[in-house]
Amino acid sequence: xxxxxxxxxxxxxxxxxxxxxxxxxxxxxxxxxxxxxxxxxxxxxxxxxxxxxxxxxxxxxxxxxxxxxxxxxxxxxxxxxxxxxxxxxxxxxxxxxxxxxxxxxxxxxxxxxxxxxxxxxxxxxxxxxxxxxxxxxxxxxxxxxxxxxxxxxxxxxxxxxxxxxxxxxxxxxxxxxxxxxxxxxxxxxxxxxxxxxxxxxxxxxxxxxxxxxxxxxxxxxxxxxxxxxxxxxxxxxxxxxxxxxxxxxxxxxxxxxxxxxxxxxxxxxxxxxxxxxxxxxxxxxxxxxxxxxxxxxxxxxxxxxxxxxxxxxxxxxxxxxxxxxxxxxxxxxxxxxxxxxxxxxxxxxxxxxxxxxxxxxxxxxxxxxxxxxxxxxxxxxxxxxxxxxxxxxxxxxxxxxxxxxxxxx
Numbered sequence: 554x555x556x557x558x559x560x561x562x563x564x565x566x567x568x569x570x571x572x573x574x575x576x577x578x579x580x581x582x583x584x585x586x587x588x589x590x591x592x593x594x595x596x597x598x599x600x601x602x603x604x605x606x607x608x609x610x611x612x613x614x615x616x617x618x619x620x621x622x623x624x625x626x627x628x629x630x631x632x633x634x635x636x637x638x639x640x641x642x643x644x645x646x647x648x649x650x651x652x653x654x655x656x657x658x659x660x661x662x663x664x665x666x667x668x669x670x671x672x673x674x675x676x677x678x679x680x681x682x683x684x685x686x687x688x689x690x691x692x693x694x695x696x697x698x699x700x701x702x703x704x705x706x707x708x709x710x711x712x713x714x715x716x717x718x719x720x721x722x723x724x725x726x727x728x729x730x731x732x733x734x735x736x737x738x739x740x741x742x743x744x745x746x747x748x749x750x751x752x753x754x755x756x757x758x759x760x761x762x763x764x765x766x767x768x769x770x771x772x773x774x775x776x777x778x779x780x781x782x783x784x785x786x787x788x789x790x791x792x793x794x795x796x797x798x799x800x801x802x803x804x805x806x807x808x809x810x811x812x813x814x815x816x817x818x819x820x821x822x823x824x825x826x827x828x829x830x831x832x833x834x835x836x837x838x839x840x841x842x843x844x845x846x847x848x849x850x851x852x853x854x855x856x857x858x859x860x861x862x863x864x865x866x867x868x869x870x871x872x873x874x875x876x877x878x879x880x881x882x883x884x885x886x887x888x889x890x891x892x893x894x895x896x897x898x899x900x901x902x903x904x905x906x907x908x909x910x911x912x913x914x915x916x917x918x919x920x921x922x923x924x925x926x927x928x929x930x931x932x933x934x935x936x937x938x939x940x941x942x943x944x945x946x947x948x949x950x951x952x953x954x955x956x957x958x959x960x961x962x
Contacts, residue, residue: 556581564602567750568743572735576603583730584610589682591667591727592705594734597782603732604663604703613701616660619653624666631674633690642691654687657700667704667727668713672720678702679723702727737782744775747783751790762800764793769804777811924959927952931961 557577560566566577583590584607592600601620608618626634633642637652653662664670670678681687682702686695704727713719737744748766756763766774779785789810793802930941942952955961 560606564606566599566602567747568740569746570735570740570743572733572739573743576732576734577606579730579732580606581610583607583732585612587701588729589701589727590703590730590732591710591724592703592732592734593710594705594707595736595782596707597784598734598736599783600705600707600734601663601665603734604661604705607703608661608663608701611661611701613660617657618661618663619657620663620665621653622665624669628671631671632677635674636677636687636689638690639692642689646691649689652687652689654681654698654700655696658698659700661701661703664702664704666706668706668708668710668719672718675720675723679720679726682723682726737779737786738777741775744779744786745771747786748774748790751787752794755791755794759794761794764790764797764800764802766807767801767803770802770807773804773807773811920959923955924961927955927959927961931956 554574557574560577560581566573580590580603590604590607592603594600604620605618608614621635623631632638633646633650633652635652635654637650637655638646640646640649664678677687681698681700685697685699687698688695710719710724710728714721714724737747745766749763752763752765781788792810793807797806799806926945927941930944931938933944934940938952938956939949942949945952
């Protein structure tokens with residue numbers, strides 16, 4: 554714990570949150586090795602400090618330390634930036650150039666936002682991690698390099714793997730030792746400590762008295778969700794230091810600088826794939842109609858299953874006719890109401906436009922559906938009643954009676 558406090562003082566880390574102390578402790582333990590490290594955390598949590606801790610406490614501390622923001626380099630030049638290129642390798646390559654890996658030989662390279670790397674570059678990076686070899690763009694010569702790789706990301710890499718945006722083998726090669734950085738909203742009392750630190754820094758920078766927070770403003774500070782984390786907190790401290798005349802900030806002043814402030818930390822809403830979003834009332838009504846159609850198809854399947862299980866028409870009518878009739882009636886009433894709502898909504902939006910679409914209602918008669926199924930079965934077996942009866946799941950005698958009853962040929 555004493556070593557953790559020394560590191561906090563050396564690198565300007567403020568706070569006593571257990572998750573933060575744990576991250577620092579892991580960085581100390583892994584520094585003496587050459588293992589790859591993947592630092593994970595939201596944007597603005599201070600991930601860039603931990604590669605420096607690892608480098609300074611490693612045997613490579615006298616070597617080069619290079620930090621590369623992978624998301625800020627265009628896809629067309631990222632390979633050249635990381636691995637170098639030969640003269641004439643591409644338009645504008647007037648001279649040979651060393652890449653970051655070659656320059657950092659014997660030291661440490663920090664790849665920030667590593668999930669933004671193109672797939673082709675990920676293959677090159679994987680080779681460096683596994684064999685210590687790379688090839689300059691436009692060259693055929695293999696070069697060796699001895700570099701410690703530390704990567705960081707603010708996205709869920711496993712999601713990127715499922716979306717085929719990140720190589721799974723590279724993830725496990727980088728993630729030899731994971732370090733998770735807590736978000737600011739998790740750190741509780743650390744938020745006020747950080748604010749006071751930033752307030753003093755800006756007071757010295759701009760040569761003015763430091764700002765302070767009244768108790769009600771302190772509660773607001775701790776309850777806010779801080780989507781921008783430490784970076785956002787620092788920006789707000791600077792804005793208050795410069796703009797506000799009063800050096801004592803109350804909650805009403807502070808809330809003006811906090812976008813979408815809420816008095817409590819409400820749980821985040823999770824959008825599930827099965828939840829549909831609708832941009833208009835019309836889409837909701839159409840969704841209701843489509844669901845009704847699905848219910849009708851399910852009902853037809855139920856009737857067909859009853860016939861196939863050996864029920865004849867009399868049994869169906871005796872046991873299920875009332876239920877089916879009520880269900881059909883309810884569905885028809887709902888359908889009529891929805892269609893009426895659609896017509897009224899359309900007329901209110903476009904009173905001069907007439908709907909010329911012809912709506913063909915699907916027949917819901919059991920008798921018609923039975924005739925349709927019998928006809929299809931007879932056509933399928935070219936009029937052979939025995940095979941048609943087996944297909945329908947009824948006796949040949951019942952089939953003969955129905956053919957006669959419905960006047961089928």
